[in-house]
Amino acid sequence: MKSKLISIGDEILIGQIVNTNASYLGERLYSAGVPVEKIVVIGDEESMLISELEDALNNYDVTIITGGLGPTHDDITKPVLVRFFNDELVKDEKVLEHVKKIFSDRKIEMPEINVEQAMVPKNSKVIWNELGTAPGILFERNGRIIMSLPGVPYEMKAMMENFILPYLESNLLKENKIFLKQKTLLTTGLGESSLFEKIGDIKSVIGEAKLAFLPSAEGVRLRINVKGERETETQKQLNEIEIKLREKIGKFIYGVNEDSLEKVIGKILRDMKKTLSVAESCTGGMISQKLVSIPGSSDYYLGGVCSYSNKEKINILGVKEETLKKYGAVSEATAIEMAEGVRKLTKSDYSISTTGIAGPDGGFPEKPVGLVWIGYSDSEISFAIDFSFGSNREINIRRASMRALEILRRKLLKTDLNFK
């Protein structure tokens, strides 16, 4: 079983956007047992698409086309597919309803051109697009599957998760199954090479399996891939690798797979029936935004203050003018007073705070760009810890946000706060 991806879009060819759709699809299809062997990116150009479709029908079990499904003049995927498969377009009333509803929900009059979105090839299956107006299309010919999806990432992903992966599972994969198991351990607070050193002899940990280190400003994801002929054995092997990794770097692992630090923390706070507030200076709202991104977070997240100027630190959070004068805004004392201030203001059980020099300017020798104090406060203790996150403003803000949440997670779980 193997698959091919065809991405349609000039914006990828001229380097305006990075092909993240292909990465997502590559990863999902690999896990599903239909690994991608070829990715092709072309523009909205009929002859090139036709020749890629021929190659797809001849050589690949599954082909996924993304992009070129919009209603405007530069979108050619649907008409080309119709010609390639000698098909014809018919109106799908259910899709039309849905397109109309999307516009009426947003209180916008539907431009006439969108009726086109409801025209689908007669001899194909419609792939429902809950989040957008362009339906997906699925052709099946001689056991080969060719699917066309919109290029908008969140629409495409929802269609993969809700329809395509279950469809492949039940239609293609049940006969000739190789078991591919994958698990990603999410770490934060330690760099790639330090994790690598802590793990030590990789071979003795993973055996024949694969372990990939995927670093970002948020932390390093460790992806384990195991292959086998029997499901239980493959799963067992995966579990054993996870146990060995947790023995060596357990305290840096905050979650697995699709977890996020804010989701993990939300679950803990909800279980404890406790509440949280945040006072952000250098992170400017990113921590708050992460917390709010979790549905239902209003149960435990009371709110926050982005006290970007000193005046706000004093007026809203009650940081003492004296403290700011004596120690400066980026200091242990200020971070602590910010955390205590927001906790009192909101009457929350826990609070965290950040104050730092995000850069690129504003640093000086004893307080260089990248210095961030992270404060913590609960009913028993308040403290702050300093970190140096480097000179890039964006990376800095992302690292500081993660570190503040990680300190909170460790405090909630009563784990040690050492990041070595």
Next chain:
Amino acid sequence: MKSKLISIGDEILIGQIVNTNASYLGERLYSAGVPVEKIVVIGDEESMLISELEDALNNYDVTIITGGLGPTHDDITKPVLVRFFNDELVKDEKVLEHVKKIFSDRKIEMPEINVEQAMVPKNSKVIWNELGTAPGILFERNGRIIMSLPGVPYEMKAMMENFILPYLESNLLKENKIFLKQKTLLTTGLGESSLFEKIGDIKSVIGEAKLAFLPSAEGVRLRINVKGERETETQKQLNEIEIKLREKIGKFIYGVNEDSLEKVIGKILRDMKKTLSVAESCTGGMISQKLVSIPGSSDYYLGGVCSYSNKEKINILGVKEETLKKYGAVSEATAIEMAEGVRKLTKSDYSISTTGIAGPDGGFPEKPVGLVWIGYSDSEISFAIDFSFGSNREINIRRASMRALEILRRKLLKTDLNFK
């Protein structure tokens, strides 16, 4: 003149890394007048590479292969190229020196396997790799150029900038130079199909040029591409298209190319020497975070309050309990009181606020998920406008953040607030 990219690497196929090399190359080759028409990603697999090389020699002026040049067993690019071109490997003493020096500089003994790096095809040009051990290789046959570069991004980029782009300029492009000009207009507040309708007869606006619609939750980017034989004329044509588009959809355009709404607003506020504060409920800190992402934003952004619960709306922002009781948290009155509250609290010149039902739960018939009130306040006027942003929580938050900033931009520029 057109080009093709071949990326070699399993890690791209399984979605472990995103193909950023292709974006970089796409952009550089486009600007250099050799636009990429096809990108292919394959694994370390001889037969697939051979067939891509045949396609390259038959159809493209320039082909760049990245990856698969390492010294280990799974790197096949060099041996396959040697077979494909009926060539043979010879030792390059200068490259060997360089490889040895790289190891001695890092005080590491050179593993014997690295001698292989200095073996290059006899009938090719070596592309010097100052930063790494794998040299690039350039074949030229019947006016077609095929180059092989390492996959390590910074090595590859240095080789492009220092050797390949100058080489293409002097060897290929001086005779048949075509000028390619590109500009992207950034819009927000109106969907793809509505913009399309407003523009009307596309042909009369763009002539032979290309216009691409690139939608996201933040808005629609309109990319104009113009091609011509003389530089001034091509630039003039681009300017004329921009003017025509601005006549039709000008008020939705907040910037061009690499602009962002927060950057544009920052510039206006700085020029006006005015200050801003933000009160966020449903957007939870995203607006604040966008503002803070701009270096130097502390000059005009005073801070914000993420009043995620009613208590915080009352305690911190001074929203009246009566207002919340009578109209609810998601209401015109609350949005206005939030904006006025944060403006008074921070003594800023301007303020914006958001309160809405982000979803997926929490909606009811007269206040469905996606309903967001956006408030605005300055020393002369306070008001709020309601929008319906649909049912997806993440999209909702992103749309509401953009819309609040766009309302502020229009007020600062005294443009009308109509989003139709």
